[in-house]
Amino acid sequence: MAELMPLLLFVLVCLVLMCGFPVAFTLAGTSLLFAGVGVLTGTLDDAFLHALPNRMFGILSNQILIAVPLFVFMGVMLEKSRIAERLLRNMGLLFGPVRGGLGFSVVIVGMLMAASTGIIGATVVTMGLISLPTMLRQGYSPALATGNICATGTLGQIIPPSTALIILGDVLSSSYQQAQLKMGIFSPETISVADLFVGALIPGLMLVAAYLLYIGLVALFRPQAAPAVSDRPPLDSAFVLELLKGLLPPLALIIAVLGSILTGIATPTEAAGIGAGGALLLAIAYREFDIARLKEVMDATLQVTSMVFLIFIGAALFSLVFRGFGGEELVHSAFTSLPGGVFSAMLIVMLVIFLLGFILDFIEITFVVVPIVAPVLLMMGVDPVWLGIMIAINLQTSFLTPPFGFALFYLRGVAPKEIATRTIYRGVMPFIAIQLLILLLLAIFPQLATWLPDQLYG
Template sequence: MTIADTFAFALFAVTILSLMAGYPVAFTLAGSALFVGGVGWLFGVFELSLLGAIPSRIFGIAMWNETLLAVPLFIFMGIMLEKSRVAEELLAAMGALFGNLRGGLGISVIVVGALLAASTGIVGAAVVTMGLMSLPTMLNKGYDPRLAAGSICAAGTLGQIIPPSIVLIILAEQVSNAYVAAQSLQGNWSPEPVSVGDLFAGALFPGLILVGLYIFYQFAIAWLKPESSPAVPMETTTGSGIKLFPLLLRSLLPPVILIIAVLGSILLGIATPTEAASVGAIGAILLASLRRGGRETWLLYAAGISVFALLILANFVDLKGIATEGIGLAAVFAFLLLTLIIAGLMLALLRLYQSRILSEVCQSTMEMSAMVFVILIGATIFSLVFRGLGGDDLVYRLLSDLPGGRFGALLAVMIVIFLLGFFLDFVEITFVVVPVVAPVLLLMDISPIWLGIMIAMNLQTSFLTPPFGFALFYLRGVAPPEVTTGVIYRGAIPFVLLQLAALGLLAAFPALATWLPHYLNGGG
């Protein structure tokens, strides 16, 4: 091992130890890199001139990257839906629908978790919301505390893998950069980049399989241990069966339409992820305003229908080319739809501003977006110094020398990411670890889409794994005193095993992640 390799190891070790000590992530990444790079310069193993590339790299990544603009828009969408009590109505509707079944409340929690994942994608918010509303009800109805706690934690983490997911957006950017770098090393200077839509499509089947495993587990426990998950009569949740259909219609239809509009427009190629995220943000504003009630509600419904109609129109007509082709029937129809959308949006924003929800959502969005982009800048500096110290060559040698070839290298990376997930957030792992290991793995002829989904599901598993899973801490913060930390840990373990089983299925059958993107891209 050369002295440069020693410095590369030291940089990684100093960064991980500093993060575990609780120092701010972005400043730790940049500070550790600059410190170790400076010491490396004194020893003659690092060129300070490399740091001159930092401004251009930051400008290119954070300023000119259209894909990353989707991050604050999806964050805004998720927080707005969290404030609009969507989860509360979904839980009431699903509880009424499945309550007569043994294990029905547990199934309801899983279904609501999947719907919230597809509409909000914010793990902490989902776990806390369902913990506050579902956990007391499940305990009062005689559910095993371990099963109740594990169900809520597992359902809350689905936002990591079910699109549209913030994790997948960030991962797509890093995996795409790594794939382009790997292809250039192999002599391919114009590779097809990996898009956010590819990862969204690739995550769809694995996410649904995971939801299916969770629901199957609820059925199995209800059959094997009926006392752990008793049936809850419908009347105790809705008051009467007559109210069930209107409740389902009101609670399910708007979020499902929003999910179809956002995710469908991306998968079908109607809109880019950034454009679809803006549609999601508009839909969340309209939905949150509808939940507030008031006059002129018809205008909000008309605006929501107009958004959906405009997406359908965009699938058949090139709306961007209308300005050059002249005014036609499609242009007039699009103008009328836009007028309704703008009018409904103005009314919705006024209502949300008066109720002070808008300011809270904007502030939370700004804080979370700033955190992501500051970490991105710190990770850019870290990656530049790490490569300047020859760290990428060191990682390639280490992974290439592992027994088992490609499988051994992938297994080692998955284990490292799983263990780091105990201590670090997914943003930190994505920005620090993925740029280092992904190019090496992709040089081994591994599908970038499959690799991205494997990493995403691995990160989701680490969110749930005792003793440091973030989802467990989120639930512990809102759980009643009788639900101890030990109860939450024991309840989460079966769901961790289910996630590992799903990860194993994905590893054994890569087509689960690669078939749909290939089909949507015209592969047949």
């Protein structure tokens, strides 16, 4: 019976989460229940629970995690101050006369929004409210328009500085240290969030390029599905000035944030501070700042940050109890006994994470699944940066896949009622194929994720 306790704990956590209970309390409550049973029956050494206060203090004093509220503040401020709306409108006017131009604009602006918010729901809803009516009014195929918006919205998973990558980087760092200790390696070397940011650049840009290529091919072979816009104002100096005013400031902010991380001038936390302060200054410069809006942004930031840190604490308790019952050894034994070794283990992990992405959010998967499987995979020789990017793109694909993809639900909530749900499902299919292709290329050529970090950080 004792050998089944970690498996029962994992299954019960997933079942309770699927019932809709809050993630943080599900993780903490279920783990405490199993811990009590384990201590009473003698199957769990309570010494594991003595480590919980130190683990909680370590979470709350973690310098890297300060970047979470700062990046969330940056993204929400850019959204609430209508900077993203202005950017999308101007890009649409610039590319509109080209067939597929509105589609190109959605991808480019979505990429920039992903780099500033890193939150899928915010990006999909914002793009759906702003761009979908315009695309439909200009004669775009509803399937292409909705698929384009959903796929672009999921770029927040992989385009740095993604909140998902920050959280994933912290979890992978802890897993990497555990794997080293298990192997008897005592080294200060760890995995930083900057490593994941740099590793995500090439795969993320490949996804963006593939989206643009697909839209271009649709415009070429099916021009009626992605027509040119005919009502653009004249390309005079006033239009160019308005375009530059809408494009250059947010672009400069994103370059400053990412550039300071990539060049080593600033840590991710310091860069997040630059981003938050820069977003505030942009709102003031665009005359979109007032106390009411600041309060709204700070409330949204507080809600997201509180949720993340409560889940962190619940996940710490879950991880301790799971390991206390010998769950890590159980997973290691199962993976190492698989025929095919690392390949089979990675395939199973990717499949499980993909399926869980239908019912759980990325935060839940990152805290529940990754701490269980990552140390074992790292002990088997898997590169941690490559593993992190594979997980991020895998989840991004899962969130886009019918019938349970989160991005589909977000867009369904703001799309006109005359657009059928099956139209949205049909529209995302080509983009799912693109993401699976990128995931396959990344699996075959891990250097796509590891080459740039190796070049920059050695």
